[in-house]
Amino acid sequence: MLSVEENERLTRVGPGTPTGELLRRYWMPIATSAEIGSRPVKKRLMCEDLIVFRDGNGKVGVVDRQCAHRRADLSVAICEKSGIRCGYHGWLYSHDGQCIEQPAESRLNPQARIKAYPAEELGGLVFAYMGPKPAPLLPRFDLYVWDNVLRDIGHAMVDCNWLQAMENSVDPHHVQWLHGHLLNYWLSTGGSTEQTRLFTRKNVKIGFDPFEYGIIKRRVLEGRTEVDDDWKIGHPVVFPITLLVGGAGIHQLQIRVPIDDTNTWHIWYNVYRAEGARPAKQTVIPSYEVPLFDAKGERIVDFIDGQDVAVWAGQGPIADRSKEMLASSDVGIVMLRRMHKEQLERIEAGLDPIGTVRDPALNRCIELPIEHNKLGETSMFRAELFKHQAIRHSPIVAEINAMFDAAERSNLVTAK
Ligand code: FES
Ligand SMILES: [Fe+2]
Numbered sequence: 001m002l003s004v005e006e007n008e009r010l011t012r013v014g015p016g017t018p019t020g021e022l023l024r025r026y027w028m029p030i031a032t033s034a035e036i037g038s039r040p041v042k043k044r045l046m047c048e049d050l051i052v053f054r055d056g057n058g059k060v061g062v063v064d065r066q067c068a069h070r071r072a073d074l075s076v077a078i079c080e081k082s083g084i085r086c087g088y089h090g091w092l093y094s095h096d097g098q099c100i101e102q103p104a105e106s107r108l109n110p111q112a113r114i115k116a117y118p119a120e121e122l123g124g125l126v127f128a129y130m131g132p133k134p135a136p137l138l139p140r141f142d143l144y145v146w147d148n149v150l151r152d153i154g155h156a157m158v159d160c161n162w163l164q165a166m167e168n169s170v171d172p173h174h175v176q177w178l179h180g181h182l183l184n185y186w187l188s189t190g191g192s193t194e195q196t197r198l199f200t201r202k203n204v205k206i207g208f209d210p211f212e213y214g215i216i217k218r219r220v221l222e223g224r225t226e227v228d229d230d231w232k233i234g235h236p237v238v239f240p241i242t243l244l245v246g247g248a249g250i251h252q253l254q255i256r257v258p259i260d261d262t263n264t265w266h267i268w269y270n271v272y273r274a275e276g277a278r279p280a281k282q283t284v285i286p287s288y289e290v291p292l293f294d295a296k297g298e299r300i301v302d303f304i305d306g307q308d309v310a311v312w313a314g315q316g317p318i319a320d321r322s323k324e325m326l327a328s329s330d331v332g333i334v335m336l337r338r339m340h341k342e343q344l345e346r347i348e349a350g351l352d353p354i355g356t357v358r359d360p361a362l363n364r365c366i367e368l369p370i371e372h373n374k375l376g377e378t379s380m381f382r383a384e385l386f387k388h389q390a391i392r393h394s395p396i397v398a399e400i401n402a403m404f405d406a407a408e409r410s411n412l413v414t415a416k
Contacts, residue, residue, distance in 0.1 A: 053084045151271050165308070
């Protein structure tokens with residue numbers, strides 16, 4: 001349980017709030033690369049209204065939504081070689097927000113500038129850094145930089161505070177119920193004879209270990225042991241907004257980007273990696289919206305992520321943690337909150353928070369731990385994900401399956 005004040009301190013993300021200032025120490029995805037073409041795009045990030053644009057040289061920029069002159073909306077603007085030009089009277093801004101041309105003025109006013117943030121692209125996403133300078137490096141996590149893989153990016157807007165999703169990520173017991181028994185209940189009461197058995201197994205043991213980027217989660221399922229990958233390797237929550245899950249060649253970052261206090265842009269960043277496969281390099285990483293509501297406006301809950309989103313949003317726009325009753329199985333949530341509070345103290349003391357990367361030598365490719373044999377059921381796990389996970393909407397499912405099938409055939413041939 002948290003006091004009302006503590007709950008505010010850990011959840012709110014606007015400028016000047018404690019957690020808003022903490023999250024601003026991390027690079028945040030603000031758009032997919034594919035959606036930033038030749039026109040500027042409106043975005044909102046941590047309660048700030050912004051514009052993402054691509055200049056004539058292909059470099060992305062992130063600036064304030066409003067022009068310094070008379071507050072025109074810079075989504076009505078022209079992307080030029082050196083920056084973005086307001087469509088109202090032509091003031092031109094460079095990437096750092098400095099106004100460099102005022103066509104109707106005889107002399108340029110050096111005071112004219114707008115807010116601007118450093119922006120970079122990596123792995124098909126555009127990231128912005130909204131914190132104090134010098135900016136840390138944008139961490140090059142393995143999923144963003146691997147070669148010889150296929151990628152796609154699913155995304156959706158979720159109608160609640162980002163922290164509800166993150167607390168779910170350190171709560172392994174929900175899997176058995178929400179994605180197992182509840183799904184089976186819905187299937188049978190909906191007239192289906194189908195039942196899932198992958199997610200209904202009980203955790204007989206769960207564990208959490210802090211590591212340099214966050215928390216590693218571990219579990220032992222009924223009938224299995226600590227020798228299995230689920231315990232021995234586990235998978236991480238990358239503080240503050242990311243979960244890595246996967247196995248069986250499917251690797252997924254679930255990134256919970258705070259749009260504001262009560263809206264979260266959820267990204268499913270998927271990387272498909274088959275041993276020995278050499279798929280053609282993707283020039284554009286396809287992105288797609290994951291539907292969360294049906295035509296009647298009801299939440300879609302026949303897949304894992306729809307179930308997760310339904311319970312997060314059901315906790316309220318910002319869950320009232322002053323009314324919760326934590327139990328011993330919530331040990332992961334307790335650890336995450338402790339880590340969060342420690343990071344608030346670190347930045348108040350002028351230190352970098354956990355996971356800050358400043359050494360280029362360490363940033364060529366940051367490998368994150370992940371189980372190879374997820375839940376002890378490799379091929380079944382892959383098939384279940386394509387049926388019951390956001391990736392079922394991927395526009396390249398056929399290509400992905402073809403890559404895995406070809407790799408399996410060639411591995412069989414090699415093994416003979
Ligand atoms: S409002 Fe942008 S140039 Fe005038
Ligand atoms: Fe879940």
